[in-house]
Amino acid sequence: MRDDSVRARPWRPILAWVESVANVVAAASLALVALITAATVTLRAFGANVPDAIDFSGFFMGVMIFWGIAAAFRNDNNVRVDLLLFILPQRTEAAIRIFGNFVAAAFMILLAIAGFQHVDLVLRSREVTPELRIDLWPFNAVAWIGLALAALMASMSAIDWPRKPRSGNEPLDNAAGSSPAQNKRALDVD
């Protein structure tokens, strides 16, 4: 049975799917960063090393962060100043939220365009890793896809408003840590 919100906003299931893919890609990249770094330390004790460990850590970090940003935009996890919202009437608050989301979306699109220029530059320069001589551009391209998805998510949250009120007690409830999504916010704000 489809609920009303799905009928009214048919793109929501697609965005939810994109978000779950972004979560998996980001989480796998984080796990790889942890494993590569820990393996480097462990192998060092035996006089060995992981080839291009620092470069690979960096690549997977980039992938994790940009895909993580995409998921963060979908969940509205960005850190904002809520101070003004506490004292404003609801209509004004909604208007300000829409403004903030549109500005964020516009800038994320610009960021994605600029990021594509960077990938193009790396592709043309034929840069490779120092030890294994692996091309750099595919890693940059995967990270950039995350950035492009982040721009998409930011744009959709600007269009698809208001999902939920952000003022009042809501961000504080998030900090309560009663669900995975809420726990995250508790760590965000530090």
Add this chain to the structure above:
Amino acid sequence: MSTELLAPVGFAALFALMLLQVPIGLAMAIVGFTGYAIVVGFGPAMAVLASAPIRTASDPALALLPLFILMGVVAFRSGISGRLFDAGLKTLGHRRGGLALSTIAASAGFAAICGSSAAGAATMTKIAMKPMRSSGYDHGIAAATIAVGGTLGILIPPSVALAVFGILTEQDIGRLFMAGVVPGLLAVIMHMAVISIVARLAPHRLPHGRRFSWTERSAAYAKVWPVILIFLLVLGGMYFGYFTPTEAAAMGAIFTILIGLLRRHLPLPQLGGALVETCRTSAAIFVILIGAVVFGYFLAITGAPHTIAGWIGELDLPPLAILGLILVGYLILGCFLDSLAMIVLTVPIIFPIVQNLGFDPIWFGILVVITIELGLITPPIGLNVFVIKSIEPDLSLGSIYKGVLPFIGMDIIRLALLVAFPWLVLALPNSMG
């Protein structure tokens, strides 16, 4: 527009965008990009936008942030905090205010593996508030104890705030972490002293519980050894120079996961959830860091830090008075701004001034973090207080703030002590291998 005028206009635009709900990191990037484009041109500004985000996001030296966050999230999901509280209760529960003392001890233990204040406050509210209420504790003081205990997360290493300070100022993060140890322990002792004093003055507000046998205590201690092991691995590894901070973070995260899995405290779905949660938290932090990098280009081109340092230099005030003014400024900002945003926004401007005044950067970092820590419990925003209120809605904010007051007084004394005796902060980092 002259570059001198551009900086104040940029700051005004930045605060306007932040108040208008643009995410803090993006607001910084927007102002940084626009300002740079005005001075240097659109092409070079686009070049900054093309390279700065990917360079920041894929900087392996910054991997310590997500890895330390992962360590904290996994520890949280493994239920370590509950076992810490139990160990604290069995050691201190028989004293007046024993549950409150246990809360501070458990918060300190949790802070040793989790660098977040709000997470500590949220966790401890769920664990400690109910027993304190049912034991007849004054609700305001009980909640205040949790709020104050939560602030230890930002100071006791590993601390996300200290790591970000180190990244921004290019200071050794390992030394910064070591510098947080003594002030963190001092905070624990002083918070416990406040509880003991209140319990002595008003015993009915903080009653004592029963004494536990050594068998019961030993059983509780046996459950918290992973915390001690992980803390020693991370801090010891950095102190003796075996690990870089990033490597220490990775080893800490992997060990926390392994211990959780082997002791069956961390089911696989929880591990997956911890990874996702860490990515989102890290992403939110990196948006701010990326914004700070882009904004930094703008600041550099306007020469704002240099100009402000010049103005401060012209003031006929002793260095300690200027330091006092800076810390008061942080206290005021802490009432309104997110702690991480505050560090990212102010440190690039304030830090050159502090260096000009000849203060030790590591010492200054600790003072800033302690001041920011105060902002987490002071009105009107006091994030930790709000976190507790959101979990225990029947508590009044007024009663929690009233309960927090003696702790704030003690924190100010602690800050004064650390200003007067910098060696309290610097002895440990200066002895590092």
